[in-house]
Amino acid sequence: MFDLEPGTLITVITILVGGIGMVLGAILPAVVEGRAVLRALDGMVRQPEVANDLRNTLIVSLAILETTAIYVLLVIFVIFFANPLLDRFFPAG
Amino acid sequence: MDEIIPKVSFYVFGVPVRNTVVGTWITMVFIILGVWYVRRTLPTALVMLIDFVRDSITGIMGSSVQADRYIPFLGTLVIFLLVANNIFVIPAIATPTMDINTPLALSIVVFFAVHYFGFREQGILGYLKARASPLLILDIISDVSRTLSLSLRLFGNILAGEVIVAVIYRLVGPLAPLPLIVLSLVTGVLQAYVYFVLTANAIASAVVRT
Numbered sequence: 001m002f003d004l005e006p007g008t009l010i011t012v013i014t015i016l017v018g019g020i021g022m023v024l025g026a027i028l029p030a031v032v033e034g035r036a037v038l039r040a041l042d043g044m045v046r047q048p049e050v051a052n053d054l055r056n057t058l059i060v061s062l063a064i065l066e067t068t069a070i071y072v073l074l075v076i077f078v079i080f081f082a083n084p085l086l087d088r089f090f091p092a093g
Numbered sequence: 094m095d096e097i098i099p100k101v102s103f104y105v106f107g108v109p110v111r112n113t114v115v116g117t118w119i120t121m122v123f124i125i126l127g128v129w130y131v132r133r134t135l136p137t138a139l140v141m142l143i144d145f146v147r148d149s150i151t152g153i154m155g156s157s158v159q160a161d162r163y164i165p166f167l168g169t170l171v172i173f174l175l176v177a178n179n180i181f182v183i184p185a186i187a188t189p190t191m192d193i194n195t196p197l198a199l200s201i202v203v204f205f206a207v208h209y210f211g212f213r214e215q216g217i218l219g220y221l222k223a224r225a226s227p228l229l230i231l232d233i234i235s236d237v238s239r240t241l242s243l244s245l246r247l248f249g250n251i252l253a254g255e256v257i258v259a260v261i262y263r264l265v266g267p268l269a270p271l272p273l274i275v276l277s278l279v280t281g282v283l284q285a286y287v288y289f290v291l292t293a294n295a296i297a298s299a300v301v302r303t
Contacts, residue, residue: 053152059283059287063246063283064246064287064291066250067242070245070249081098
């Protein structure tokens with residue numbers, strides 16, 4: 001694999017890293033968000049009178065947890081569409 | 094992928110104007126027309142929305158007197174973001190928040206507004222005294238990272254929606270991305286709400302008297 005041309009090698013590694021990174025970046029926030037929802041639902045069932053408070057906090061914290069996945073996505077956008085390494089080694093392409 | 098990258102539409106005296114800036118202007122026109130319409134008719138749905146925003150700020154700030162002082166700022170944010178995140182349902186208009194510059198500008202405004210409100214509420218000396226502690230360096234780091242995370246969160250969510258719609262359109266064809274557009278609408282409203290709640294929390298932590 002490593003006797004490829006440098007441009008091809010960088011592209012291949014970029015695609016591999018993008019795929020693996022997106023998989024990990026989707027799985028981990030999903031698991032953590034699932035736990036957060038679970039605990040919030042537990043609380044809502046136990047004390048229905050604070051369900052509104054819990055729901056608002058839950059939505060905000062879910063959005064914050066989701067941000068980690070969004071960061072991964074942004075990094076992958078950067079290495080896919082504006083790869084700094086490709087620009088450095090091959091200024092034309 | 095050319096649809097999702099902001100393009101230069103035209104030049105004004107040599108300054109490039111991107112299509113997301115044009116989208117911002119159209120957003121402003123929509124908001125101004127909406128305000129003019131609301132002033133004349135006062136629809137119930139909008140009154141409920143405003144009440145919801147007010148209740149949320151009251152819940153975060155603790156008292157309604159305190160909350161009323163920040164409704165102009167936070168309300169402007171939430172109205173602008175609600176319209177701007179969802180303007181893409183009109184064809185050929187670029188979402189303003191799809192360009193990193195719009196969320197970044199909003200976050201810088203929030204950064205300065207938080208400190209301004211802190212100064213206004215506690216006085217310059219009082220605010221400095223409240224901030225002066227061994228944790229000052231952590232405060233500064235959290236200020237900067239809050240600005241970054243607010244802007245990147247909004248930008249990433251909106252951009253992700255646009256990219257998915259563009260990819261499905263390219264792969265499948267017209268009408269196929271409709272469910273994803275609905276998902277983008279939900280995401281836009283949710284992100285406007287999240288941005289608003291986090292800003293309100295930051296202001297609340299700055300103006301609280303210690």
